[in-house]
Amino acid sequence: MTSKELIQQALLHRETNQIPVDFGATSVTGIHVKVVEQLRTYFGLEKKPVKVSEPYQMLGEFDEELARIMGIDTVGLTPRNNMFGFPNENWKEFLTPWGQIVLVPEKFITTSDQDGALLMYPEGDRNAPPSARMPxxxxxxxxxxxxxxxxxxxxxxxxxxxxxxxxxxxxxxYWKKQIEKIAGTDKAVVANFGGTALGDIALVPAPFMKYPKGIRDITEWYMSTIMRQDLVRAIFDRQTEIAVENLKRIHAIAGNAIDVVFLCGTDFGTQDSQFCDVDTFRSLWLPYYKRMNDWIHQNTRWKTFKHSCGSVRPLIRSFIDAGFDILNPVQINAAGM
Known part of the structure; x- marks a missing residue:
C-alpha cells in the first residue's frame, strides 16, 4: 500500500496496516528549523543549512531524504507567497539569534530594534512599517x-x-506548475490554496500587507465576533463566495491530483475553554465553512482539513456538521483534549 493509498483509506475510516504520518505538509504540521537540523544530525544525514519553509514560525523544510527516513506519507503544496508576502525563492544564508545557519528567501530582510529583537517587513520592503517581531x-x-x-x-x-x-x-x-511537479507521486498531496480561512487570527493582522485597512487589531477582531456580527458575516459571506469560485478554477486544472485541502487554521480554543460558545460558532462560522466543504465534497474527491489549537472538544460536533473531514487539534494538553 502506497502512502497515498494509506491516507485515502484512513480518511474513508477503513482499517490500515499502519498510522499515516504527516510532518511538514502544512504550516500547522511543521517542525521548527532547529529541530529539523537536529533530526538530520540524529539520522546521520549530510550537515547543511536547512531551508526555512515558513518564516513566520521558522519552520524547517523536510527534504526527500529526511521525509523518507521518517516515513512521512504526505507532500505539501503551498501558495507562492509566504506569511510575509514574498515568495520562497533565491535562497541565502542567515544566522539566527540562536546561532543556527539556515537558508531563507531573498526578501527575508530584517533589522533590529533597540531591544535586540528582529523586525520583519511585509513583502521584504523596509520602506513599509515592520509587520512582525522576533524577541x-x-x-x-x-x-x-x-x-x-x-x-x-x-x-x-x-x-x-x-x-x-x-x-x-x-x-x-503557478498552481499548474506545482501540480505538475508532484505528478505520479505515491504520497498523499495536501494543498493550501489560501483564501479559505475565516477569521484566522494569524491572518487578520495581515503581516503580509504593507498598509492593511479595516479591523486588524487582535482584540478588536475578537470583540467584533460579538459586537459587530453583521459586519463579520458580510466579510465571511463575500470571502466564501470568492473562495468557492477560486476552488472551482483550481479544480479545473488540478482534478484528483489533490487528496487533502487545508481549508482553515482558525483557532477556536484557549488552554481552558473556547473563544466562542457552540451557538455562536454555529451561527457565525458554520454556514460559511459548510458552503466551502459542500462544494468540495459535491464536486471533487478532495478531503478537507481543519486546524485548531486549544480546548475545542465542545465544538467538535459542529466541525463535523460543517463538513470537515480532518481535525488537527495539536494542543493535546488543553482542557478536555
Missing part, C-alpha cells in the same frame, strides 16, 4: 499589530477583504 530570546516571530484609527460608522467589509480576490491567470499557472 531576542525567541525562536519565531510575533505579529506587530498595525491598526489604523477608525470610526465605527465608517467600517466596511471591503476593508477586511482587501487580501481576498479572484485567482489570477498568473496564480493559476
Amino acid at each position: 531576542r530570546d525567541s525562536f519565531f516571530f510575533d505579529t506587530i499589530v498595525r491598526q489604523e484609527p477608525f470610526r465605527e460608522e465608517e467600517l466596511t467589509p471591503e476593508a477586511n477583504l482587501e487580501e481576498f480576490g479572484f485567482i489570477t491567470n498568473e496564480e493559476l499557472n
Whole structure:
C-alpha cells in the first residue's frame, strides 16, 4: 500500500496496516528549523543549512531524504507567497539569534530594534512599517499589530477583504506548475490554496500587507465576533463566495491530483475553554465553512482539513456538521483534549 493509498483509506475510516504520518505538509504540521537540523544530525544525514519553509514560525523544510527516513506519507503544496508576502525563492544564508545557519528567501530582510529583537517587513520592503517581531530570546516571530484609527460608522467589509480576490491567470499557472511537479507521486498531496480561512487570527493582522485597512487589531477582531456580527458575516459571506469560485478554477486544472485541502487554521480554543460558545460558532462560522466543504465534497474527491489549537472538544460536533473531514487539534494538553 502506497502512502497515498494509506491516507485515502484512513480518511474513508477503513482499517490500515499502519498510522499515516504527516510532518511538514502544512504550516500547522511543521517542525521548527532547529529541530529539523537536529533530526538530520540524529539520522546521520549530510550537515547543511536547512531551508526555512515558513518564516513566520521558522519552520524547517523536510527534504526527500529526511521525509523518507521518517516515513512521512504526505507532500505539501503551498501558495507562492509566504506569511510575509514574498515568495520562497533565491535562497541565502542567515544566522539566527540562536546561532543556527539556515537558508531563507531573498526578501527575508530584517533589522533590529533597540531591544535586540528582529523586525520583519511585509513583502521584504523596509520602506513599509515592520509587520512582525522576533524577541531576542525567541525562536519565531510575533505579529506587530498595525491598526489604523477608525470610526465605527465608517467600517466596511471591503476593508477586511482587501487580501481576498479572484485567482489570477498568473496564480493559476503557478498552481499548474506545482501540480505538475508532484505528478505520479505515491504520497498523499495536501494543498493550501489560501483564501479559505475565516477569521484566522494569524491572518487578520495581515503581516503580509504593507498598509492593511479595516479591523486588524487582535482584540478588536475578537470583540467584533460579538459586537459587530453583521459586519463579520458580510466579510465571511463575500470571502466564501470568492473562495468557492477560486476552488472551482483550481479544480479545473488540478482534478484528483489533490487528496487533502487545508481549508482553515482558525483557532477556536484557549488552554481552558473556547473563544466562542457552540451557538455562536454555529451561527457565525458554520454556514460559511459548510458552503466551502459542500462544494468540495459535491464536486471533487478532495478531503478537507481543519486546524485548531486549544480546548475545542465542545465544538467538535459542529466541525463535523460543517463538513470537515480532518481535525488537527495539536494542543493535546488543553482542557478536555
